[in-house]
Amino acid sequence: MLSKKKFKSEMRQRLREKYAMEIEDASSQELFNVLGSVIKAYYSDSWRQSWKSYLANEDKQVYYFSIEFLPGKMLKSNLLNLGILDVVSEGLAEMEIDLEDLANVEKDMALGNGGLGRLASCFMDSIASCGLPGNGNGIRYDYGLFKQRFVDGYQVELPDEWLSSGNVWEVRKESKAVDIQFSGDVWMVPDEEGHLKPVYKNQRILRAVPYDTAMIGYQNKRVNTMRLWGIEIPTSEEEKYTSIQDRRQFEDLTAVLYPDDSNERGRLVRLAQEYFFVSAGVQSILRYYLKLKKPLSCLSEYVAIHINDTHPALCVPEMMRLLLDEHGLSWEQAWEITVKVMSYTNHTIMAEALEKWPIHLMRSLLPRMYQIIEEIDRRFVEKKKLAYGSDLVERTRIIQNDQVHMAHLAIIGSHSTNGVAKLHSELLKQVVLHDFYEIYPERFNNKTNGIAERRWMQLANEPLSHVLDKHIKKSWRKNPEDLRLLLNYLDDPQVLKELAAAKLQNKEALARYIKETTGIKVLPTAIFDVQIKRLHAYKRQLLNLLHILKLYFELKENPDTAIHPRVFIFGAKAAPSYTYAKAIIKVINEVGNMINNDPAIGDRLKVVFLENYNVSLAERIIPAADVSEQISLASKEASGTSNMKLMLNGAITIATLDGANIEIRDAVGEDNIVIFGLTEQEVYAYYENQDYSALKIYEESPVLQKILNAFVDGTIPNIEFEGREIFDSLIKYNDEYFLLRDFDAYCQAQAKINEWYQDPQQWQQKSLINIANAGRFSADDTVLRYAEDIWQLNPVLKAAEKEPR
Structure with a gap:
């Protein structure tokens, strides 16, 4: 068992050997290098012994x-x-x-x-x-x-x-x-x-x-x-x-x-x-x-x-x-x-x-x-x-x-x-x-x-982990299925209060990060609505954006519109040669600039696109998320894993019946997830019948006309080329991923999210149910099935x- 005394001694000794200096004189980079070296020494024997035992026992290896x-x-x-x-x-x-x-x-x-x-x-x-x-x-x-x-x-x-x-x-x-x-x-x-x-x-x-x-x-x-x-x-x-x-x-x-x-x-x-x-x-x-x-x-x-x-x-x-x-x-x-x-x-x-x-x-x-x-x-x-x-x-x-x-x-x-x-x-x-x-x-x-719940809960979300340890003890750390013990506290106001406090703590931390990196001030008490994944047309970040514009225009026309303040958070990279995806990034950023700087909107609506999405950024965003956007066109997403990570951290999923969203719905029940949109059977029926008309949907919807026209009539500044490309993709080229067909259903689903959030106890209960049922998506169980x-x-x-x- 490693003691603090032994660790500190080894840390000081290794620093002297490596850099010939004392702790007080070392930079953070030097200290990190030394700490890494010390940790490697702690596991080097186990690494060698593991390999020797596999060889000696002639274990089959993958x-x-x-x-x-x-x-x-x-x-x-x-x-x-x-x-x-x-x-x-x-x-x-x-x-x-x-x-x-x-x-x-x-x-x-x-x-x-x-x-x-x-x-x-x-x-x-x-x-x-x-x-x-x-x-x-x-x-x-x-x-x-x-x-x-x-x-x-x-x-x-x-x-x-x-x-x-x-x-x-x-x-x-x-x-x-x-x-x-x-x-x-x-x-x-x-x-x-x-x-x-x-x-x-x-x-x-x-x-x-x-x-x-x-x-x-x-x-x-x-x-x-x-x-x-x-x-x-x-x-x-x-x-x-x-x-x-x-x-x-x-x-x-x-x-x-x-x-x-x-x-x-x-x-x-x-x-x-x-x-x-x-x-x-x-x-x-x-x-x-x-x-x-x-x-x-x-x-x-x-x-x-x-x-x-x-x-x-x-x-x-x-x-x-x-x-x-x-x-x-x-x-x-x-x-x-x-x-x-x-x-x-x-x-x-x-x-x-x-x-x-x-x-x-x-x-x-x-x-x-x-x-x-x-x-x-x-x-x-x-x-x-x-x-x-x-x-x-x-x-x-x-x-x-x-x-x-x-x-x-x-x-x-x-x-x-x-x-x-x-x-x-x-x-x-x-x-x-x-x-x-x-x-x-x-x-x-x-x-x-499956996902490594050690990283996505124990490391990424210490506030929530501490609440779990307090009430269901620590067996969940080795056996994620034991998260189901949390269901015993579904009607416990104190536990629900502590879950809400942990979420708020994470949201406050993310709000500080957003302010430091983008200059945008967001309310931690707003709904943090998160879509983080590779930027691709089938993942439909653009559908999310259409709904954001709908909310914006409603607030402009009627400032008394009853919506809880929202922060829409994006994280995504587009492949360098994928010009359409890069056009969507440009338009999201320009819509964000328009909304975030509109004094008539204030804090009621914010759009934040965080640069350079990677694992470390995900570890900041996911614990703070209230809403998990899983809105790919049904039949296009193989599985998804951000849906599992966000669910584990208590976010409510808004989703199509695509990929593992179906299994999340089966785990949490239809009352604790918001499902909308075409099914894969309906998508394939459109393919077979070839009777989809985006133009007809557009012509019959004044709301969509206002939103889509904004891409080409100058309403959204600085997107003359990109706005036209997106408009044409939906109307001229008939909306390959059926955004317009799913738009009304998506807006209704978002309205349900807004309604649910008005009842804090109900929201926390739904969040608890998501956390408690996330154990079935442990990568440990997945690899054991592979094995x-x-x-x-x-x-x-x-x-x-x-x-x-």
Whole structure:
């Protein structure tokens, strides 16, 4: 057990060793670096012992391949999971150091964009906390996505130099580096036994060097690894990179997440990026497996590789390449092993988001990969055509229309394909991937997403956590289902009062942050209405904006309109090449400027768009939210996880029946969520009948005419181009995501929110019910279902050594 005395002594000693100075003379950055070093020493033995035990016991391990990880800041999370958060915080305080000051020094790891990366990080936390042998495999980006700034209301992308002060948590392991081959020529020539073998010429060789970060289980002495690959040019290959442009072309592979793929060079970099981390990871896995001295035919008994979305789908042909070319297996042997090892999560319903690569690009950059994919495709067609007919097989083959379909590759080359919410999984089976479901019904399953409630409650919302500890004790910290104990206090006025006080404390903190960062003053007693997620048309931030304009015009026309003061809070990044999404950002910012500076409106309505949405900003916003906006068009959102985080923190959800919103409704009951809008059946009926007319809805609604005309008649300043683009998208191009069809229902739903908030006791009861039922969305339970149903892993510790209920 760590004592404050021992911690303070080690902190002072490490500072002297590292910087030759005393506590009083050190900067916050220096103190943070030293604290990180001390904490690493606390878990290094457990990290080593975990790995040794997996190896000694020959435990099956899962390797979670994801092009994104979004872990957020790790200082307090590591302290919490080690069980020493209070000791360290109090020890630092006795040295007149504020732990929060040091936490603010840490930069968010810029390794992801949104839900995909955050889910992967929640899973890394939960895999370790559930005592499962598992590892992450991704890319160590130099700049990640981008740092978002607003200039005159426009999104501007700046480099996110998150590594400028180093990364205290990572360990560079040069001894585990591997070589990756790109481009060149491949000839298939017979060996002495007449088997065709590849001969490579004029290859470009790059070095993948792993940087390992500890994934600490929650107070269970288990530490897994997130391995991120950095890129280097081997000394032996330097003569091939004679110009700066040559070097940059390959060094850029790990520069940014999602290079702009609107041009050929960008597409080339993205494809090379995907192969780079896949090849490095699969090579590393096989190298580990060979240490076990087991036959390759048993690989699936010791290794599971999970393909998180289509970006790592090249795991399939890369595993085949290694088994065929380097280990001499027959095609049939290699294919059987590969399918047993691989599993795939689909994260989208939208066809345009299912990744495809032009054949010429794949063939030129990854010639051996293309050869193997071509053979997988040929054998699939040959085998399935007799059983399922030409039409279905042609629709499901990997290579078609001069493109390589990566989702098809992942499904055909793995033993499991799962969706991430009940509705999503059903739509995959019945609509999006129905042809594959006809062929492989046994491979399809559902695993509803979950969240790491340790971070999103224990760390992000200490005021609420203290209320829970006081009344339902602390078992919920290890067993989130125990949040249901809170239902015993549904009619307890004191508990409801304390919940309200915790929410107000969080809102006051966010109000201060908003004032400091934007200059906008907001009332903490207003309704904080929050929409935080990637900016995309289907997520319908624009529908939110239309309602804001409706409220604004009503207040202008009738100042006595009875509404509770509202603060509408947005957080979102748009992809750099997604001009329509960036136009929406511009318009939201200009509407905000118009409303926030209108003295006739005062504090009754505010619009705040916070820059550079990331995990740390989410941790500020979510505990303060009263309303959770989950308003995507039904059938478009695979799951969502912000809905779960906001629910956990007591926000009331306003939602369409999309993604995991349906399961939230089932958990809390229809009286504690506000559902509106088209169902997925109604959406598909519009698609089938092709009878949707946005123009007709517009012409029949004076309210919508006033709102939409404001985009083009000068009412909203400084949006001449963007306003026209949005107006045309809704009227001229017929409103692809049915905003106008759902507008009236959405306004009625918002009116219900306003009505509910007028009754503080009723509102707090609904909030309590949401908190109490959030335990079912724990990522711990989700990964245990993956482990049992897909990966066939056994926890090394029984359910993270959970305390008995």
